[in-house]
Amino acid sequence: MAWRREEAYRRMARKMGYRARSAFKLKQLSSRYSLLRRGEVVVDLGAAPGGWMQVAREEVGGEGFVLGVDLQPIPPFRESNVRTLLGDLLDPSTAELILSHLPRKADVLLSDASPRISGVREVDQARSLELAEAALRLAEKVLREGGKALIKVFQGEGLEDFLRDFRKRFEFTKVSKPPASRKGSAEVYVVGKGYRRLTP
Numbered sequence: 001m002a003w004r005r006e007e008a009y010r011r012m013a014r015k016m017g018y019r020a021r022s023a024f025k026l027k028q029l030s031s032r033y034s035l036l037r038r039g040e041v042v043v044d045l046g047a048a049p050g051g052w053m054q055v056a057r058e059e060v061g062g063e064g065f066v067l068g069v070d071l072q073p074i075p076p077f078r079e080s081n082v083r084t085l086l087g088d089l090l091d092p093s094t095a096e097l098i099l100s101h102l103p104r105k106a107d108v109l110l111s112d113a114s115p116r117i118s119g120v121r122e123v124d125q126a127r128s129l130e131l132a133e134a135a136l137r138l139a140e141k142v143l144r145e146g147g148k149a150l151i152k153v154f155q156g157e158g159l160e161d162f163l164r165d166f167r168k169r170f171e172f173t174k175v176s177k178p179p180a181s182r183k184g185s186a187e188v189y190v191v192g193k194g195y196r197r198l199t200p
């Protein structure tokens, strides 16, 4: 049953020209929480091969801007307002690199970054948490006051501490699992709106 659902998303992604079936997760979350709007500047962390970037570009349109960052090269886009960057979100110098490629601070920060899965649940969860924390630290530098964020994290130990930090920084927060996310997978998506910077 789950396999059939996955296969259906995969087929739909191919038919609609999306680079990854994860595109549907962002579509579902964005429509549920009104995350992406026309003209917005979006930073997408852990963005390869670029499925989320395609959805973000559709939603922000020609007046917006989308920057995708990944350890792996992201195949380029034809649109001049969609850019890609090789970068490690765990590297403290990545924030400056991102800022230097943005027209202004981001309205939306997305992170679908995942560790390479080892199969050992605790190890994978700790690495996912590390990536989610790095994404939240990057928000401090690249997200505008009042901005929005969507960060993937695996459920497990440490999630509550992460959520506590996350909730301090956003007026509205929600933990969500979109229908396109496999039921058995540990991933959840943390949504934040109304960003407030804690440090002056």
Ligand SMILES: C[S@@+](CC[C@H](N)C(=O)[O-])C[C@H]1O[C@@H](n2cnc3c(N)ncnc32)[C@H](O)[C@@H]1O
Residues within 6 Å of the ligand: 019, 020, 022, 023, 045, 046, 047, 048, 049, 050, 051, 052, 053, 069, 070, 071, 072, 087, 088, 089, 090, 112, 113, 114, 115, 116, 131
């Ligand atoms: C599930 S994929 C993202 C799929 C993407 N949202 C899409 O729709 O095409 C997770 C990505 O996180 C990236 N990643 C993992 N660790 C990273 C890091 N430290 N810095 C940047 N990217 C990272 C991986 O290279 C991988 O491409």
